[in-house]
Amino acid sequence: MAYRWKNNLKESDVTSESAFLNRRQIMAGVAGSIAAGALGTSARAMGPWNADDVGEPNEWEDITSYNNYYEFGTGKGDPAKYAHMLTTKPWSVTIDGLVDKPGDYAFEDIMSKMSIEERIYRFRCVERWAMIVPWNGFELADLLELAGVQSGAKYVAFETALRPEEMPGVSQPVIDWPYVEGLRLDEAMHPLSFIATGIYGKDIPNQNGAPLRLVVPWKYGYKSIKSIVRITVTETEPPTAWNNYSAREYGFYSNVNPNRSHPRWSQEYEQLLGQGLFAEKIPTRLFNGYEEEVASLYEGMDLLEFH
Template sequence: MAKRWTNDLTAADVTPEALFWNRRKLLAGMAGAGLGSIAGGAVAEEGLATNTWEEVTSYCNFYEFGTGKEDPSYYAGAMTTSPWSVEIDGLVDNPGSYGFEQILEAMTLEERIYRFRCVEAWSMVIPWQGFELADLLALAGVQDGAKYVAFETLLRPDEMPGVRYPVIDWPYREGLRLDEAMNPLTIMATGIFGKPLPNQNGAPLRLVVPWKYGFKSIKSVVKITLTDQEPPTSWNMANAREYGFYSNVNPNVNHPRWSQASERKIGGGLFAKRQPTLMFNGYEAEVASLYEGMDLAKHF
């Protein structure tokens, strides 16, 4: 399971931890002050370092716990994450239930820090702890006929109040083409900023695909299926016009409701200039060949 990719980002490139956790609160506060068009993080640089871990992890999306930004941190503590297992089935040689500790033991020599660029309405560099998805799939033994990898999030209504409402067709589902899944940039994350993943951020195991938009990074994964058919994905099922199966960062294709051509860097200052959004979020050299010959405006 030798590594096939070398990170060119260093610790100096990492977005300060407090700015990362508070990114949405910063933007919301600026909008309330009439500064909604000016993204960034400098407005809070004076005081964020004193915020507690609970405060800075309390604003995120995890609809299984509610659609409010603070619902996940309020309710996710009820989610049981130990013991945890991931069912791997479909076109594999060794289908079965793989315990989280079993997975970690198998990945001990492979687990490391991945510093990845992330882009939403802003840009960041995030240090994830984890291991390549390809190494996990190797444990199961991918069969020749497999073309796609499907993922499912935990569905536990007694611990997840949000699933009582038909926000999407539960359980939450995502999918990748097999070559995307096997790319060394595609990881299963177990921690962030040197700490285990908080429940509201996808504990204990979540997908991270750094050249795609964040909603592709499915949280709290309990099932992985190898298949020869393109799997259904939750946001594509809910609104195919806005969310394509591939969901690559492509600045040349606008979201139906906003431009994706430029971004601002978190922490770059209140009046930081917008910078061009990079194709594939800056990982073009590593992943562009996966889509050679495809119309990326059609297959968005």
Template sequence: MRHSWDIGLKASDVTPESVWKSRRRFLGGATLAPLALAAPALAQADDDAPTGALLPAPRDAKWSTDETVNSWHDITTYNNFYEFGTGKSDPSQYAGKMSLSPWSVQIDGAVRKPMTLDIADLRKLAPLEERVYRLRCVEAWSMVIPWTGYSLSHLLSHVEPTEDAKYVVFTTVVQPKAMPGVQEGILDWPYVEGLRMDEAMHPLTLLTFGLYGHELPAQDGAPMRVVIPWKYGFKSGKSLVRIHLQKEQPVTSWMRAAPQEYGFYANVNPAVPHPRWSQATERRIGSGFFAARIPTRPFNGYEKYVAALYKGMDLRRNF
């Protein structure tokens, strides 16, 4: 069954999320089996309704989880986006000041066809696919989020990487007047993250343009971000303005700031504690502060799909 935003309905035509949640759940679970759908729907109460333009997206069922998705309110008001401050509510408070148009992304480095594309062209580069992922961050909290996007591999193949393309580096925009965290010097800006080439080409690595069938809100990384669901959230660079391919492993922002705590790989690994807390359990946002914590799963539950990328590696040393 197609989504309401597949067929050109207005936001006001969409079923309330409270009904949507009671009618269907994303199927697949620990095995991430294909998705089965009942009637389409979206927004909850008026203060928890998706905003922004509808983003047409056919459904990609393969990678979806059966866990209940978090509400729009959860996803858009509890964020890490240090350019706006270290508080979880800072992005929702300040990100509305960002300038999102015009927006272009430079793709360059070890590629045969370097190019700069605007956001409209990037969305058209491959069919948009909605996927539901569990994202966890180093603070040991997690969410289930319905992202809209396509595999990053589509874009990388389009620019034709050369033999020297061993790593992919993502750079986030810097808008000092709109981003109070930039003025505070929390990190060395711009924010930089990276992946090994085989990680970047994996179909689970998502170039993301939407949330809940609408364009991404600024606080969630508008107009384009990357999502790597088997890694901790800081790896998923937001509001990207450059994707650079290179031979050398990059020194990312958190590696530079605290190398003893944040490594290059950042795979979800409950067996490797953060120096200041355990990562063996996590708290699902929206479950209530006193809800029982749940076990953290290796590679965030995607082990069968991505563990082979790290065969022979010591994941305690390569954290």
């Protein structure tokens, strides 16, 4: 169904004029050569800046019981079973690298400075399932702005907590721990890049990446790193967990792309969760349906080579 996106109203409701202007200045400032300022304005003015047919969100039960969070086990139900072991209070995020104000940022302090809004995003896993999630949180750009991104910065690296005593899954070397991810700075500053702290207006459950996780809706789900403890702004492309495991299967960009198969399976179709046993597969869309919003980030790039 078209135009179910309700966020535009809420967006303008909760984002103050000053925050809005502030962000535009910052984005124009840091991104320099790329037309980030223009992007910021167009994104705001453009109308539904999500996939236009985002659809009804999945049920809370589905969103919080079917998760990939290998630190708690590789089964889809493992995170819901074991993630309660994770201590999320107190929590702080170390922001370092090429920033004006490096340091440990307490979760509460971050929250007190952010305007929380709702974003209903499509979420597409590399395993070919998808869900629609009503996240609550703030733009990643706002958090980076808090620390002040310095000139020369080109990438943003993220790291998940690694606590063997609270995470039964990390006793097995499924991938190299800690889980790390990264974005190009212009991707990170894009208004769709989001830090989620809630779902359906409630605190985000541990199995979904409490207390704060990244959401990049045009990329495969594994880019949306959970339970972030460190954000490092860098000049060079940071290593990413799944790319370290198999670069052939998982590229740095990992943009959703039906034309680029995972070497072991096709990415042309996806299964929207919560549709029962006889649900029809739906075709996967380039950039998970957010092509209009993000395609300009990759102009002139071969999306098959830089997958």
